[in-house]
Amino acid sequence: MRIPVPPSSEITPPESFLRRRLLLAGGATLGGIGGPALATPLPSTRAAAWSIDDKPTPFSTMTSYGNFYEFGPDKDSPAKHAHRLRIRPWTLTVDGAVKTEKTFAIDDLLKWAPLEERIYRFRCVEGWGAVVPWIGFPFAELLKRVEITGNAKYVEFWSLADPGQMPYVRVPLLDWPYVEALRLDEAKHPLTLLAVGMYGEVMPKQNGAPLRLIVPWKYGFKGAKSIVRVRFVEKQPATAWTKAAPDEYGFYSNVNPDVPHKRWSQSHERRLGEFRKRPTLPFNGYAEQVAGLYAGMDLRQNF
Ligand SMILES: Nc1nc2c(c(=O)[nH]1)N[C@H]1C(S)=C(S)[C@@H](COP(=O)(O)O)O[C@H]1N2
Numbered sequence: 001m002r003i004p005v006p007p008s009s010e011i012t013p014p015e016s017f018l019r020r021r022l023l024l025a026g027g028a029t030l031g032g033i034g035g036p037a038l039a040t041p042l043p044s045t046r047a048a049a050w051s052i053d054d055k056p057t058p059f060s061t062m063t064s065y066g067n068f069y070e071f072g073p074d075k076d077s078p079a080k081h082a083h084r085l086r087i088r089p090w091t092l093t094v095d096g097a098v099k100t101e102k103t104f105a106i107d108d109l110l111k112w113a114p115l116e117e118r119i120y121r122f123r124c125v126e127g128w129g130a131v132v133p134w135i136g137f138p139f140a141e142l143l144k145r146v147e148i149t150g151n152a153k154y155v156e157f158w159s160l161a162d163p164g165q166m167p168y169v170r171v172p173l174l175d176w177p178y179v180e181a182l183r184l185d186e187a188k189h190p191l192t193l194l195a196v197g198m199y200g201e202v203m204p205k206q207n208g209a210p211l212r213l214i215v216p217w218k219y220g221f222k223g224a225k226s227i228v229r230v231r232f233v234e235k236q237p238a239t240a241w242t243k244a245a246p247d248e249y250g251f252y253s254n255v256n257p258d259v260p261h262k263r264w265s266q267s268h269e270r271r272l273g274e275f276r277k278r279p280t281l282p283f284n285g286y287a288e289q290v291a292g293l294y295a296g297m298d299l300r301q302n303f
């Protein structure tokens, strides 16, 4: 299938500074043959109240075009190479500002709460959008299973960084592991999802199996893939992207059509599979639910 992407004249090559670092590092090569993701059905209940009515982006598009830099710098790198990821056994460690550190096996975690299907808007900072039926449950479910201390003000999400499975973590594209973070109240918001599947299937490896974060009112890069650690901290942490380019990526990264990225205007977006441009909505269309989290804040300063 051919995926319509904006003509190259309209956009700067994605993450050109990553490409520069790749060249500086002498490049990296990958063996292995990609292949279609083997789909495993994952039953869930549609959460209509948390879903939009728009038609989802085709599954084949969402599994063949994306960013997962641990597997390479190109949009098709994840689909080609993420088959190397071993998703069992898999554990999630919760530590930092908690009374007792805990480690959960993924198969136990999957039983925490009824799985919901939620059709969310998705917006990548590079200018593409999508509509995705994720499967998962609110991050708040995790808070029922750990006791955080009064020092817990922010939450970090750590992706796996295993060079044996993820060849590009040998290359300093980013300061590995990929770490993203939220303020505690953002993490607790009912829209914030720990996703374990999509389109009725177990999460494909290239989309962040077995467990990833989805924060639909923020740019896609906040949604760390293949998470192995959740750490509660007191101070606003640096993240993979704020470390890579602090003038381009802010901590909050709320979708905001009025605050352009250095290389990409954020006023419009093109949904994968469509040709027309749609105006980008404040908070990616979730302003009614989340704007209150930022009352009194200057969102140009806190981009
Ligand atoms: N660990 C990790 N998580 C990541 C990324 C990454 O490179 N590594 N890319 C981010 C970016 S930039 C986007 S747009 C989304 C893409 O998710 P998708 O491939 O499911 O569309 O994942 C985010 N999560």
Ligand SMILES: [Mo]
Pocket (backbone or CB within 6 Å): 067, 124, 125, 126, 219, 220, 221
């Ligand atoms: Mo992105």
